[in-house]
Amino acid sequence: MSERIVKVCCGTGCLANGSKKVLEALRAEMEKRTIDIEVVPYVKATGCNGLCEKGPIIKIYPDDIAYYHVGLNDVQEIVEKTIVNGEAIEKLLYLDLKTKKRIRSHSEPDFIKKQTKIALRNIGEIDPHDIHDYLAVGGYQALKKVLNISGDDIISIIKKSGLRGRGGGGFPTGVKWETCQKIDRFPKYIICNGDEGDPGAFMDRSIMEGDPHSVLEGMIIASIALNSQNGYIYIRDEYGLALENMHRAIEQAKEFNYLGDNILGSEYCFDIEIVRGGGAFVCGESSALMASIEGKVGEPRAKYIRSAEYGLWGQPTVLNNVETWANVPVILEKGNEWFSKIGSPNNSGTKVFSLVGKVKNTGLVEVPMGITLQEMIFDIGGGIVGDKEFKAVQTGGPSGGCIPKELMHLPVDFDTLEAAGSMMGSGGVIVTDERTCMVEFARYYVAFLAEESCGKCVSCREGIRQILKILTDICAGKGQESDLDLLAVIFETVEKASLCGLGKSAPNPVKSTLRYFRDEYLEHIRDKRCRAGVCKDLTEFYIDESLCKGCGLCKKGCAVDAIDGSKKQPHSINQSKCIKCGNCIDICKFKAVKVR
Amino acid sequence: MDDKIQNRGGNMENEKKMKEIIFGHSAEKRYSLAIMQDIQREFNYIPREAMETITEYLSIPLSKLYGMATFYKALSLKPKGKYVIKVCDGTACHIRSSMVIVSEMEKLLGIEVGGITPDGLFSIETVNCLGACALAPVMVINGEYYGKLTTQDIVGIIERYKGGEVQ
Amino acid sequence: MESVTVIINGKECIAQKGEFLIDVAKRNGIGIPHLCHHESLRGLATCRICIVEAIENGKKRVVTSCVFPVMRDMVVETNTEEIKGMRRTLLSFLKAEAPENDQIELMIKTNGVGDYSRFAMNHGNDCIMCGLCVKACEELGCNAISTINRGITKEIATPYEEPSSECIGCGSCAYVCPTGCIKMEEGSGIRKIWGKEFKLLKCSECGHYIMSKEQYEHANQKLEIPAELICENCKKKLIAKKIVEIC
Secondary structure (H helix, E strand, O other): OOOOEEEEEOOHHHHHOOHHHHHHHHHHHHHHHOOOOOOOOEEEEEOOOOOHHHOOOEEEEOOOEEEOOOOHHHHHHHHHHHHHHOOOOHHHOEEEOOOOEEEOOOOOOHHHHOOOOOOOOOOOOOOOOOHHHHHHOOOOHHHHHHOOOOHHHHHHHHHHHOOEOOOOOOOEHHHHHHHHHHOOOOOOEEEEEEOOOOOOOOHHHHHHHHOHHHHHHHHHHHHHHHOOOEEEEEEEOOOHHHHHHHHHHHHHHHHOOOOEOOHHHOOOOEEEEEEEEOOOHHHHOHHHHHHHHOOOOOOOOOOOOOOOOOOHHHOOEEEEEHHHHHHHHHHHHHOHHHHHHOEEOOEEOEEEEEEEEOEOOOEEEEEEOOOEHHHHHHHHOOOEHHHOOEEEEEEOHHHOEEEEHHHOOOEOOHHHHHHOOOOOOOOEEEEEEOOOOHHHHHHHHHHHHHHHOOOOOHHHHHHHHHHHHHHHHHHOOOOOOOHHHHHHHHHHHHHHHOOOHHHHHOOHHHHHHHHHOHHHHHHHHHHOOOOOOOOHHHOOEEEOOOOOOOOOHHHHHOOOOOEEOOOOOOOEEOOOOOOOOOHHHHHOOOOOEEEO | OHHHHHHHHHOHHHHHHHHHHHHOOOOOHHHHHHHHHHHHHHHOOOOHHHHHHHHHHHOOOHHHHHHHHHHOOOOOOOOOOOEEEEEEOOHHHHOOOHHHHHHHHHHHHOOOOOOEOOOOOEEEEEEOOOOOHHHOOOEEEOOEEEOOOOOOHHHHHHHHHHOOOOO | OOEEEEEEOOEEEEEEOOOEHHHHHHHOOOOOOOOOOEOOEOOOOOOOOOEEEEEEOOEEEEEEOOOOEOOOOEEEEOOOHHHHHHHHHHHHHHHHHOOOOHHHHHHHHHHOOOOOOOOOOOOOOOOOOOOHHHHHHHHOOOOOOEEEOOHHHOEEEOHHHOOOOOOOOOOHHHHHOOOOOOOEEEEOOEEEEOOEEEEEEEOOOOOOEEEEHHHHHHHHHHOOOOOOOOOHHHHHHHHHHHHHHHO
């Protein structure tokens, strides 16, 4: 082997884990040694690998070796053993918890193997800084192809593929384009929603960081179908790396004439501008996002006339989210039949999820639609951290709901999740365990919406205010049984009388937890007890003397020195000092810390 | 603190910088948010002088601009601390007890979320999601990430900033 | 202009395509309760009281009549049990927001109110954030006030909550306010509003105070011929006098 490639993941997750330093150290180490060795390895910064939990991650090709949790101390050994001699370092390989074996290749762990990558196809494989990398994996081939077919044909392929919007609503993408195409009013605009306001979701960020050209290519294809000349990408301002990589990609695409005037010698002209979001969840709503691009406060408008007809600056506009755009080039390249065979009926293709919370393998996963929640959380996600008891999974963000463990056999697709009282949303999957209080969890989402609603509609603003008041009361032990019926009355009005999607779906987190975890609500109200040990007013931790081994772990982990006890003797908690942070219950290996 | 704000706004160099940022954009209404974001980035808040200059430059009423500046969470009309502590309260962090971290941080610094310490050194904010869910609960201080936090870690981290060990 | 047929509460009404539902109903003698809608200002759709049930192609849905454009033939019911129930809940929200307000109380008398005994009550300010005042100020070209913040902390204020240099003290905001919560005080030729004082000018005929100096100047700036300093009453009298003279 004359040349090796070392790929260091530089997604936000790995960067936060210190991958930049590892990358620099690797480069420095190589530079130091080039004279001595024949191999000339180089390090490439790639986008997010998805398995953020195990970062920093590095991959070495062509040996196909992947290392996890790489620290600065490991750099020298990696260069010496793996890069110079092609030898794998056991301790840095992936540990399969089922078989207790180390796995050498990045594509081997269940986490990766059970996935089907379309939107994330290039993430972690190509250097997002370099258009040549994208071209080398077939990038912009779909664009070249569509330059020779009609707009009708493009739309027909997208329609037949069955692609539905990945931003949350699941509206058929082809139908949206067609509606816009039929309107004979110009200019038309194309927008990419990269605002990703759902807390706990980061797939769009990852795509923009790791494969910006696929988003651009998708948008350019739509511009040809719709004869649009201007596009906008609305990106969260906090996403520094995504902004940087998208900007660079636009410049490169212009240089190569994939963007700009007379694209590749055709009569089509298309330009893309980046607009930074101001930090408002409601701007994920299309009309609010458009208002924000126009330089206004991001308040939604009544959408009795769709934005495909009356959108940005009152002109026909197509808006799709990042993941949807990234799917477009592949569909045109490989054909609608190929795409519609993946997934389940009426839900073709894959969906990217960010699997987070109390799950072992936190990270981004892309799976065919129709995979069960069980497979996603246990096979791919590796189950629950610290072997606590799994409780429920929350999908769809603040507009979605919770699905209890009894329903883990359900397939993940737009329609099934909605029927179960939740929704697909943009793809956040939050795994909760016995230490999650479902009442407080619902309250969290309502408090989020209380801050994030634009505040225009009485039904949404005031409805949320009163729901929040009631839930706060319940969490503080001041709830009444009649509250649960009152909540149902409020929900109906908030849902039906609010103007936009945020308001209409605002009751979902509470509704779904009430549906599946009513007993927890009643326990808070009647028994003044929070079984999860989260609601401080209703929580008292104690140590079960018969289970305590006196290991002292809790004592060491207590920030306020509230735990007493000598070694190998049962410990006890000093209630007057305890701040109920729950550290002790979370670290106890013998389940000796209990909630009264 | 008031004097400090005055100085920041009145300082010739700051004024020059501010004008550079504002006039660097075309005078179109749609750039109002972008201009405010750039000012925010440079000064850590939007000084009143900047608001007034933008109003004039883009012919947007001050009331509309003020409405925007208070609507978007990324913008602030009040100065922030030298070190801005952003504790993530995204869902993944929340269910890993991020609010316990927040309340302990508030106790430690003697200020509430949104506040600034009297010495101007720290301010605390909660943010919706930093997208670093694998590190939950996580916080960022001036770009530096601190993951898998427990209540025990906080004092040590803050001390390092106070002692000037971290810049 | 194309016309369409809307059957509202059983009554056949002819509407121009694109016309707002609330206007069609009103023209046909069907009143839909509302708070934030004003004839001369475009619909704001914030109070939600004017919701009605619309049935198109057999599909029922709740729409906001002040901003719903009638595009096709359809059936509308303004007072179904479901709609009335939601209005009562909305009024319970408003009652909590402005517990001492007479206008809300009046509306509750005719429409009823849901249970608000468990709600957080907001005492001291009757503003229901409908935004009519902001709209009125904007239409006049003054833009002295706007909504600030968002979510449950939304408010209506002048920039920096200080007296605004743009405010001309015309009081339009106070006139359109459905809950009458904008404080405007007048006495000895001075008007106080939004924390600012305005000197009032007198009608050149009867000597009553009619408008602020700034308002007069603002009007003059907009009109090419200087406005007369004359109150509505005296204006009518003068016209009547002129007609008598001509005849």
